[in-house]
Ligand SMILES: NC(=O)c1ccc[n+]([C@@H]2O[C@H](COP(=O)([O-])OP(=O)(O)OC[C@H]3O[C@@H](n4cnc5c(N)ncnc54)[C@H](OP(=O)(O)O)[C@@H]3O)[C@@H](O)[C@H]2O)c1
């Protein structure tokens with residue numbers, strides 16, 4: 001077997017094709033047949049290089065006094081004084097055909113500017129930002145000013161893919177050069193976006209959820225499973241050992257009126273979403289540097305929904321209808337989700353490449369599931385963002401209330417059971433918390449990475465409202481009396497989970513928003529090649545996903561009020577453990593790709609993923 005010189009994960013310099021420039025890259029893999037290395041540049045571009053085009057870091061000498069950068073994604077220090085070339089920028093030969101006239105204009109204008117070129121000096125670890133994935137001198141730092149500089153640096157560079165390669169010193173016509181700069185930057189950013197998609201097709205082995213067969217199974221299996229669970233839960237003895245009840249015929253489950261009520265609910269939420277109340281914030285930078293705007297009015301939508309529900313109750317609207325047609329509502333929501341997914345896939349075929357999700361693969365079945373378009377929008381209406389928090393999440397609280405009323409009616413109670421009150425209030429707290437901290441959603445994997453397809457449409461609109469309300473649904477036909485001491489223990493457990501969940505999420509969100517926040521000055525961090533830091537103390541030094549741990553503890557506290565007669569109310573805990581273990585693995589995979597060696601250092605330092613000393 002032919003030997004290879006560089007190992008996976010090694011940080012080296014890779015030649016940018018068509019040029020004699022070398023950039024820091026991470027070796028991702030090596031193909032022994034073609035003898036090519038797959039490498040990743042710091043701006044995320046992945047390419048295949050020959051061994052000859054790769055050099056160890058040590059083969060570059062550091063030159064004193066040079067004002068250069070070796071970071072592909074590094075923004076120029078002084079925009080008026082420097083010109084750029086970057087790995088994102090295609091080699092001249094490749095670019096010429098596509099952009100001949102644009103380039104001619106630029107060249108023409110540039111001729112009028114007298115410039116002095118400073119050749120690139122590759123400077124291993126010459127500046128903090130170019131230290132690849134790790135901490136050559138100190139791994140931990142509390143030095144906020146240092147962190148701040150880097151973080152600011154990173155934030156500004158995030159919207160640009162331009163790197164400083166040559167230092168040009170204009171002597172005249174500075175304004176003109178600036179104009180060319182900005183024209184060219186836009187052009188390069190656009191080309192890079194296209195190029196990144198061209199050079200990084202997702203290979204079959206990178207498909208998540210078991211690839212095409214896996215997502216096929218999930219798409220058909222989950223709706224069937226949902227109905228089985230709901231039917232089992234309605235049985236007098238919902239033991240798993242009992243044979244599952246047969247699925248009713250489709251015509252028995254379909255009711256146009258129910259579907260109409262569901263549509264009405266959806267439209268009311270659309271209306272609330274469109275209200276011009278709440279502040280508007282920017283999301284994380286997209287591949288082409290744009291930042292989408294999002295209005296944060298989820299909490300207001302919740303208040304308004306509560307007002308509508310309260311008024312309807314007062315007016316005597318029969319909410320029991322939802323309980324007695326629960327399966328029909330679940331089917332209505334499923335049909336809606338399928339139609340929505342088809343629409344999303346169809347429109348994504350016309351979407352520009354820049355708008356596609358990094359998770360999409362080119363395979364129709366897989367993309368239908370994972371979502372092809374990252375942020376499908378109709379005007380300013382963001383479909384994914386809307387569905388993630390509104391109809392399903394707020395719907396879950398309303399369904400819980402329906403179950404509480406149904407319990408009182410069916411069990412002939414003057415007040416709801418303590419178990420029902422616990423389940424309702426715990427889950428209400430969870431939903432209100434999500435809506436109150438709506439901005440945090442903008443940095444989740446769902447918004448940044450996954451497209452909007454069947455997975456999230458079904459998850460948000462069907463799975464969340466109809467499965468997450470399962471404990472309340474169970475309690476309607478399976479009463480469980482909880483003693484006060486037991487209730488107190490459960491409340492303590494829920495609060496512990498909530499403190500961990502909220503503490504961890506808030507700590508990370510605050511750190512990502514402002515790394516020099518004085519309240520976080522005591523926390524230790526490692527810095528990464530991207531300029532971002534990773535927290536290695538506080539909640540994030542306890543386990544690598546403390547927020548998942550808190551979430552799981554809360555999930556257990558939601559199930560305990562249902563007692564120990566059946567395993568069915570614990571389905572949520574079991575499913576959620578599987579979901580979060582899988583999600584954790586997906587996140588680790590992305591973080592490993594993003595942060596390389598720095599992530600490995602973090603893993604060594606914080607060895608447990610979710611459960612301390614267990615996993
Ligand atoms: N109820 C449900 O069904 C459900 C389902 C899924 C998730 N959730 C909850 O949703 C919340 C968000 O979850 P999520 O899956 O989006 O993941 P998350 O844990 O909030 O975010 C993961 C990201 O955090 C950053 N990060 C990781 N380690 C870090 C560290 N040590 N220091 C600083 N940043 C670090 C990384 O992104 P960057 O470095 O790029 O910032 C990583 O990609 C969680 O609380 C989770 O429990 C609930």
Ligand SMILES: CC(C)CCC[C@@H](C)[C@H]1CC[C@H]2C3=C(CC[C@]12C)[C@@]1(C)CC[C@H](O)C(C)(C)[C@@H]1CC3
Pocket residue numbers: 218222388389393430433434441444446455456458459460463464
């Ligand atoms: C295969 C499918 C069944 C998988 C479906 C997954 C979805 C149900 C989840 C994926 C991301 C989740 C999520 C929340 C709810 C459940 C998901 C949509 C969330 C809205 C719950 C409240 C949290 O506070 C949150 C806003 C952080 C969270 C975001 C992710």
